[in-house]
Amino acid sequence: MLFNKYTDAQANTKQEILFMRLLLAGSVLIIVLESMAILNLQGEARTVLVPPQIKQSFWVSNNAVSKEYLEEMAYWYAGLALNVTPTGIVYQNELFLKYALPSEFGRLSQEMASRSDFLKRNQTSSQFSVQDITVDEKHLRVALSGKLYTWVADKRAGDRDATFMIGFNYLNGKLYVSDFRETTRQNPMDDDADAAKS
Numbered sequence: 001m002l003f004n005k006y007t008d009a010q011a012n013t014k015q016e017i018l019f020m021r022l023l024l025a026g027s028v029l030i031i032v033l034e035s036m037a038i039l040n041l042q043g044e045a046r047t048v049l050v051p052p053q054i055k056q057s058f059w060v061s062n063n064a065v066s067k068e069y070l071e072e073m074a075y076w077y078a079g080l081a082l083n084v085t086p087t088g089i090v091y092q093n094e095l096f097l098k099y100a101l102p103s104e105f106g107r108l109s110q111e112m113a114s115r116s117d118f119l120k121r122n123q124t125s126s127q128f129s130v131q132d133i134t135v136d137e138k139h140l141r142v143a144l145s146g147k148l149y150t151w152v153a154d155k156r157a158g159d160r161d162a163t164f165m166i167g168f169n170y171l172n173g174k175l176y177v178s179d180f181r182e183t184t185r186q187n188p189m190d191d192d193a194d195a196a197k198s
Contacts, residue, residue: 065170067137073175074142074166075130081180082128082148086120101169101176108180125151134188140168143188163188
């Protein structure tokens with residue numbers, strides 16, 4: 001009887017050891033799978049930029065953005081670039097250039113600096129009032145048409161109809177500005193200039 005009790009205790013111990021080994025192996029497997037998932041997601045960090053004021057819903061995915069998102073962001077960038085005063089233009093240019101496509105940073109920076117120098121030298125301010133927005137979702141371009149008002153010192157220098165096109169690149173979950181230029185209402189996306197570049 002004592003022998004049976006001893007063999008039963010030994011069998012129970014073996015079963016407990018087997019159970020613990022299986023539990024340990026399962027835990028190690030889960031840790032390895034979680035580590036692989038974390039390493040896999042490490043390069044997938046996503047930064048979503050949104051305009052300060054959201055007027056409509058939009059979506060973003062791994063490789064595309066909605067038309068509404070392009071519209072909202074273009075409106076915000078146009079405000080940064082065109083609603084300026086001599087004292088605030090440097091900060092607004094820096095903010096705009098934070099979102100410039102790295103390969104276009106030099107060109108955009110030079111254009112913004114030249115405009116900034118002109119406005120400061122002539123004590124000029126401008127305000128762009130958007131009246132119409134055209135979105136080319138396929139090529140990530142947005143054209144904004146409206147009135148550009150200009151003041152020199154404290155006197156209104158005039159206003160004119162103007163259209164500006166903003167081009168974007170969507171890389172690694174972030175929308176970058178790749179182009180910003182004045183176009184025409186008849187050809188808002190400046191397709192002729194794009195064809196000449198090709």
